Amino acid sequence: MSTTEHHEQVLLLAGELRIQVCKLRRRLREEAHIADVTPSQASVLSRLERDGPATVSSLARAEGMRPQSMAATVQALGDAQLVTGSPDPLDKRQTILTLTDHCRALVKASRAAREDWLARTIESRLTPDETAQLQQAMALLKRLAD
DSSP states (O other), X not given: OOHHHHHHHHXXXXXXXXXXXXXXXXXXXXXXXXXXXXXXXXXXXXXXXXHOOBOHHHHHHHHTOOHHHHHHHHHHHHHTTSEEEEEOSSOTTSEEEEEOHHHHHHHHHHHHHHXXXXXXXXXXXXXXXXXXXXXXXXXXXHHHHO
């Protein structure tokens, strides 16, 4: 196979992989059942869970949003009792946002529901040999993602 043919084959593979990963993400999102949040709100919740407490301005920078837009997103999350704020000990003008215990429980249940759906789907749709192949492919997917 020539270099050009190989490159074309890799481009087709990349396109198909992107499509399938997006479909899987959508399907997992459907299984999430985490309150009635928008995608941007879900992204903020994920960031707070992953990175820990943050201010509105640091969240805005991290999410590539205007601070005013982030403030509205955070306000909605606060109204839904998913985040709470406390004064920043170093700068009293700032508020440090954290997930509420209620939100942490929702996130945990949501993650469990998604993983349960995925495990049941793997067991019902893949043979044991295919499951082993998927497990081997995980190492490749990890390398691509890092």
